[in-house]
Amino acid sequence: MNWISNYIRPKIQSIVGEQKDVPDNLWHKCPECDGMIFHRELQENMHVCHHCNYHMIIPVLDRLDILFDGATWTRVSLPAVAEDPLKFKDKKKYTDRLKDSRTKTKEKDAIIVAEGRIGGVHTIVAAFNFKFMGGSMGAAVGEGIVTAAELAVSKKAPLIIVPASGGARMQEGALSLMQMPRTIIATKRVKEAGLPYLVLLTHPTTGGVSASFAMVGDIHLAEPGATIGFAGKRVIQETIREELPDDFQTSEYLVEHGMVDRVVERKNLNSEIGTILSILTKQDEPAESESGNTKASASTTKSKGKKTKSKKSKGETGNVKNFETAQKAKQIKKASSAAKPKAGQRVASARK
Amino acid sequence: MLDFEKPVLELENKIVELRKVSSNDSGMNISEEIDRMQNKIQRLLVSTYSKLTPAQRVKVARHPQRPHFKDYVEQMIEDFTPLAGDRQFGEDEALIGGIGRFEGQSVVIMGHEKGRETNERIRHNFGMARPEGYRKAQRLMRMAEQFDLPIISLVDTAGAYPGLGAEERGQSEAIARSIETCLSVETPFISVIIGEGGSGGAIAIAAADKVFMLEHSVYSVISPEGCASILWRSADYAQDASSALKLTSEDMLKLGLIDDIIKEPMGGAHRQAEKTIKRTQTKILESLRELKALPRDKLLEQREQKFLDMGRNL
Numbered sequence: 001m002n003w004i005s006n007y008i009r010p011k012i013q014s015i016v017g018e019q020k021d022v023p024d025n026l027w028h029k030c031p032e033c034d035g036m037i038f039h040r041e042l043q044e045n046m047h048v049c050h051h052c053n054y055h056m057i058i059p060v061l062d063r064l065d066i067l068f069d070g071a072t073w074t075r076v077s078l079p080a081v082a083e084d085p086l087k088f089k090d091k092k093k094y095t096d097r098l099k100d101s102r103t104k105t106k107e108k109d110a111i112i113v114a115e116g117r118i119g120g121v122h123t124i125v126a127a128f129n130f131k132f133m134g135g136s137m138g139a140a141v142g143e144g145i146v147t148a149a150e151l152a153v154s155k156k157a158p159l160i161i162v163p164a165s166g167g168a169r170m171q172e173g174a175l176s177l178m179q180m181p182r183t184i185i186a187t188k189r190v191k192e193a194g195l196p197y198l199v200l201l202t203h204p205t206t207g208g209v210s211a212s213f214a215m216v217g218d219i220h221l222a223e224p225g226a227t228i229g230f231a232g233k234r235v236i237q238e239t240i241r242e243e244l245p246d247d248f249q250t251s252e253y254l255v256e257h258g259m260v261d262r263v264v265e266r267k268n269l270n271s272e273i274g275t276i277l278s279i280l281t282k283q284d285e286p287a288e289s290e291s292g293n294t295k296a297s298a299s300t301t302k303s304k305g306k307k308t309k310s311k312k313s314k315g316e317t318g319n320v321k322n323f324e325t326a327q328k329a330k331q332i333k334k335a336s337s338a339a340k341p342k343a344g345q346r347v348a349s350a351r352k
Numbered sequence: 353m354l355d356f357e358k359p360v361l362e363l364e365n366k367i368v369e370l371r372k373v374s375s376n377d378s379g380m381n382i383s384e385e386i387d388r389m390q391n392k393i394q395r396l397l398v399s400t401y402s403k404l405t406p407a408q409r410v411k412v413a414r415h416p417q418r419p420h421f422k423d424y425v426e427q428m429i430e431d432f433t434p435l436a437g438d439r440q441f442g443e444d445e446a447l448i449g450g451i452g453r454f455e456g457q458s459v460v461i462m463g464h465e466k467g468r469e470t471n472e473r474i475r476h477n478f479g480m481a482r483p484e485g486y487r488k489a490q491r492l493m494r495m496a497e498q499f500d501l502p503i504i505s506l507v508d509t510a511g512a513y514p515g516l517g518a519e520e521r522g523q524s525e526a527i528a529r530s531i532e533t534c535l536s537v538e539t540p541f542i543s544v545i546i547g548e549g550g551s552g553g554a555i556a557i558a559a560a561d562k563v564f565m566l567e568h569s570v571y572s573v574i575s576p577e578g579c580a581s582i583l584w585r586s587a588d589y590a591q592d593a594s595s596a597l598k599l600t601s602e603d604m605l606k607l608g609l610i611d612d613i614i615k616e617p618m619g620g621a622h623r624q625a626e627k628t629i630k631r632t633q634t635k636i637l638e639s640l641r642e643l644k645a646l647p648r649d650k651l652l653e654q655r656e657q658k659f660l661d662m663g664r665n666l
Contacts, residue, residue, distance in 0.1 A: 231514030
């Protein structure tokens with residue numbers, strides 16, 4: 001709301017910086033309020049406009065930094081998939097579009113899978129990269145989600161998926177459509193293993209992405225003002241020929257209509273998700289003897305979670321631990337394939 | 353009328369005329385002439401239908417005279433008892449279903465119905481289901497599991513309905529949950545794409561043990577028109593999009609995304625509905641036998657693995 005910072009600074013710069021040794025993109029214009037934001041401020045403010053709190057699309061690496069404790073995470077390598085199996089060509093070849101996106105983003109495809117701690121809880125995150133072909137979901141993205149889910153099950157870790165996607169990748173035809181059942185199978189297995197599966201809906205989450213894994217989470221969180229819906233606004237308008245409400249298909253609208261649990265501001269994501277995960281995984285449940293000490297504040301959550309974890313691993317050799325994990329994974333696999341998981345089984349595996 | 357069937361139609365009209373003339377003048381012997389013309393029609397159909405372009409396939413798949421869900425039910429299912437409502441909000445006649453007997457076996461059958469006459473088409477919302485349709489489908493699938501009945505689903509939709517109310521009531525969630533239910537029910541599940549397999553609206557009831565496509569049906573992530581208007585920036589390129597999307601039954605089989613193709617009678621299902629349905633019935637019966645022989649826990653595991661493996665060997 002500062003008039004001086006909004007207008008004077010860019011102007012002064014345009015006068016002073018005549019020589020053009022300053023890159024053009026030092027200032028960003030907020031698409032919502034037109035306010036000018038200095039690039040460093042934008043970065044520091046997690047790509048949220050400090051004038052109007054508009055949540056802009058955040059680069060996927062920054063996204064992972066703000067989600068994980070201490071911006072610490074490691075990337076999970078993803079399996080290669082068949083490239084352009086349809087030999088698809090519209091005005092441009094699909095392979096060329098892929099090449100362009102790879103050059104632009106320095107990423108292989110539209111998803112990154114990472115692991116690290118959130119609120120002290122070891123967590124797997126699969127985050128979409130909207131800059132890569134609009135975050136569209138083809139075989140590579142689907143395989144990324146399958147990998148993330150399998151990792152979550154084998155490490156007994158919660159899974160969080162962060163969609164930012166226009167929908168299915170048309171250039172992969174029905175193969176991209178099949179990512180809907182594939183990702184649903186993947187996330188179903190996480191849930192069947194008694195592990196939390198959270199979805200953090202970000203702008204935009206539409207089409208085949210919203211109509212698959214994104215709407216079957218245990219808990220749905222959304223960033224303020226994100227567009228979340230099945231059909232595009234224009235298509236709906238052309239079909240029904242009526243005006244749509246202003247807040248149509250926004251996060252807030254979805255909360256109102258019972259599809260999203262909470263709208264969470266970007267700056268609070270780490271702490272809110274941390275709390276949710278630590279509750280669901282019972283990380284901070286005090287042992288019987290120290291029941292007087294129940295009021296663990298949010299700030300102690302992190303260290304407490306870590307302590308619990310290190311306590312557990314004490315006295316276990318790496319091999320034993322790995323063996324155990326493998327055994328448990330096998331059990332889970334059996335449980336999920338043998339029969340519909342009984343409620344008791346879920347609880348039991350969650351407690352371990 | 354399909355443009356590429358015009359020569360066939362002209363011949364058919366001629367035969368009708370000839371018959372009319374001959375009935376007035378009983379002295380005329382036209383049977384030879386009619387035979388000759390009918391042979392020509394057959395040859396024309398063979399030559400036309402053996403080299404249909406993907407865009408023409410889309411037209412055949414959407415042909416209004418193609419057998420619809422109701423036609424299949426009438427011919428294949430005895431004691432069909434339609435069931436209505438999602439028990440939450442309403443009834444959606446774009447996706448209908450119920451219980452009945454298929455070759456003597458109790459089954460649950462459901463599918464999209466596009467309707468034929470104008471008022472019927474409106475009542476069935478042109479086969480474009482709303483959340484209530486997908487929630488009713490979930491209800492029917494759960495019921496099938498509860499009573500240990502196989503599920504047959506017939507897919508014929510341009511896609512899920514894009515409307516204000518549909519979005520309000522959670523179209524995405526309804527489709528997602530319907531796919532999840534398909535992949536969770538422990539009972540044999542067979543799906544046949546009988547006309548249009550339109551995107552999320554189709555897969556919502558087609559994540560099955562066996563998925564078959566009628567020869568001239570199509571299955572796609574987006575309509576060719578929609579795809580053209582996004583990627584070519586004009587719906588005029590729908591033909592190019594039809595080819596690029598690889599939406600025919602042969603392409604789908606080659607990509608390993610369906611289990612088999614059901615051959616249509618020469619000239620398409622819209623010419624010989626009864627024969628088409630009979631072939632479909634035989635295929636379903638054959639497949640049902642196979643699936644019933646499998647232990648139930650194996651069934652679900654195989655179903656999941658089939659989808660997980662898709663695209664991995666391309």
